Amino acid sequence: MILFLIKSAACMAIFLTFYKLLLEKESMHTFKRFYLLGALFISFIIPSIVFTEVVAATPINVSIETQNIEFIEDAQITQPIATDSKFNWELALWSVYGIGVLGFGFRFFRHLFQIGLRIRKNPKLKTNFSVKVLLKEQLPPHTFFSYIFLNRQKYEAKIIPNEVLLHEETHAKQKHSIDVLLIEFLQVIFWFNPLTYLFKKSIKLNHEFLADSAVIINSKDPIQYQNTLLSYLSNDSFNHYQSAGIANAINYSSIKKRFKIMKKQTSKKGIVLRCTLLLPLLAILLFGFSETKTIIQNENAASKIIMTDSEKNPEIEKYNALAKKYNAIPIEKRVIPLKDLYILETIYRNMSKAQKEEAHPFPECLPKKNQDGATKKQITSYNYLAKKYNTMMDNGANVHIVKSDVDQLNRIYGLMSAKQKENGEPFPDFPEPPAIPEAPHVSKDEKSNIPHPQTPNTKIESSLNFPAPPRSPHAPKTLNTTNYANKQLKEIIENQDPYDHLNLDAKAINGIPSNTHTFYSKPSSPVAPPSPPTPASPLDYAIDMAKKGATFFYEGKKVSSNKAIDLLKKNKELNIESREKNGKAEVRITKEPVTIR
Structure with missing residues (x-):
């Protein structure tokens, strides 16, 4: 909020300086009227403008394991309480601001009440464009919307010049009171900003320029109008000037400046030049006082976070506040609420490397010793x-x-x-995932026919002959190794058991550039009969029957399939019996053994 007020005040100061240097002394009063109002409101709009830039970024994984963090639903963090009481400056400043708003607001509504009281209690004369309110008080002529307040005695004596009446009628026709009400209302809200007073003074003075310009166009003699103003204002009846409040009154203090402006004529070229200079001024203010935000979006677009390029990044400030809060607590007593942990992880994940180095370290927690349960x-x-x-x-x-x-x-x-x-709900009894299929069995004869990679321009032919195995266990280790190129492989094979060399890798065999390899085959052992299938457990049987739509009973009472499965999971000593009744399967679960008659 303070940064916003500083930026808006800076914009107001720049706009007002531009007005004082290049516009105030020029006879382009209608443009100046809208310039002052526009500059006033643009000064509050520019600091609120946010330019957004979307940047796609790969999410950065934060190495935080859920099991090492203690979650609690409601944050009840006990922190050491400071023994010395500090003065609450924030509360004091807001109190002063509130008193100022009440004071200026009372003044604003008091002036409105006074004007309403004058209109209601005094006689009125209605004309085409205005309503003249004749007052008993010795007040200078002033205007509020279509009401023109005049001294009754002077008006009936016809000593008020027509130029003065035309001046006030111009205020009424051009609705200058709207501008005054707006600046007065802003002055109530921003009473502490002195620039609002300077804008108010410039707006009211420009209203006088507009009214003077209308009178001069009508009379076509500025010298006569100036003499009329001087002679009228020198009247002794107005020596005791009283404030007209928020109404448009003749500005006596600026009469000298008004006379200079009456003689000023601004060329069209000068008007165009000054209007053109506003464009780079607006561009500079937008560039200097607006805010730029960068939306760092993850590739999966699952989460977004806004990172600003300003030094006081609100997201990083929020992270630092939480990180500082929990890092101040000893890690043995540290607990992080789930909502705060989510904020910390989200902001930290999207921070750049430089931002992480400047920020507070991520608060970690010790693993939980006892499981309190899920949230x-x-x-x-x-x-x-x-x-x-x-x-x-x-x-x-x-x-x-x-x-x-x-x-x-x-x-x-x-x-x-x-x-x-x-x-809670019983845990679903998911079926076992399908087993990974085993590699197909390849016989020894088929293995010999498996093609092997060959070197270019080399042709290798091999045939394996398996003669009957010797009867004696001490059979001679004979092996036809004609044309062996690999002597190391020959030594390995000859030192093997006469039956073990059949287990040689096919790649090793392929590496032997021999035309004939002769091996002994190991005597075949009798094939064992297949083992009988393992009977299904009661739990598996119940799950299978549940899928088939069977009806379940527990101790004679009908139960749901989920309840029956849950009972079998918790108590493996239960007995199960299945029967078919009226074409529908029934499964009965009992604590006592099942007797088959």
Whole structure:
């Protein structure tokens, strides 16, 4: 807020300086009227303008593990309380500002009330463009919207010059009171800014220029109008001047400046030149006092954060405030609320390397020793996913399992306490993922026919002959190694058991540039019969029957399939019995052993 006020005050000062140097003494009063009003409001608009630039950036991973951070829902952070009480400057400044607003607001509405009282209690004469209010008080002529306030005695005696009446009628026709009300209202809000007073003075003086210009155009004799003003203002009846409040009154203190402006004539070329100079002035103010923000957007567009190029970055200030707050707490007692942790991670993730070096270090926490359970948000997410998959499996439909959902369920289920697991949805009994298929079995004869990579312009032919194995276990180690090029491989093969060399790698065999390789085959052992299939567990059987739409009973009472599966998970000593009734399968779960008659 303070930065905004400083920027707006700087803009007002630049606009007012431009007006005083290049515009005030020129006879372009209508343009000056709108310039002053526009400059006043643009001074408050320019600091509020924000130019946004979107920059795509790869998200930076923050190495923070969830299991090493302690979450709490509501932040109840106990910090050491300062023993010495400090003066609250912020409260004091706001109190002074409030007193100023009340004082200037009272003054503003008091003037409005006085004008309304004068209109209501005094006689009025209505003309084409205005309403003349005849006053008993000795007040100078002044105007408020279409009401012109005149001294009744002077008006009836017809000693008020027509030029003065025309001057006030110009104020009424051109609605100068609108400008005065606007600047008076801004003065109530920004009473502490002296530039509002200077703008108010310039706006009222320019109103006098406009009224004087209208009178001169009508009378076509500026010298006569000047003499009339001087003779009228020198009247002794106006020696005791009283304020006309927020109404447009004749500005006596600036009469000398008004006389100079009456003689001034500005060429069209000069008007165009001064109007053109406003464009670079606006560009400079926009460049210097507006704000530029950069939106750093991750590639997945999942999260956005606004980073400004100003020194006082509001996002980084928020991060530093939180980081400083939690770093001040000993790490043994440090706990971070979930909402504050989200803010810290989001801002830190999108900060540049330089910003991270200048910012406070990321506050870390010790791992939790005891599991307090998952948060409400995590429980809601778990129940939704568990119910979703349990319903899909109960209906017997094709279940499409998403790995990220399974990971999330496992993670939250591991955080849940025993009570939360008991009250929550049963964990879905997902089927085992399909096993990775084994490599196809290749026989020894087929292995010999597998092509091997060959060097260019080299042709290798090989044939493997497997004669019957010797009867004696001490059979001679014979091997036809004609034309062996690799002596090391020959020595390895000859030192092997007569049957073990069959396990040589095919690549090693391929490396032997021999036309004939003779090996002994190992005697075949009898094939063992296949083992009987393992019977399904009660839990697996119940899940299979649930998919087929079976009805479940526990101790004679009908229960849902999810309840039955949950019972079997918790108690492996339960007995299960299946029967078919009226064409529909029934599964009965009992604590007592099942007796088959």
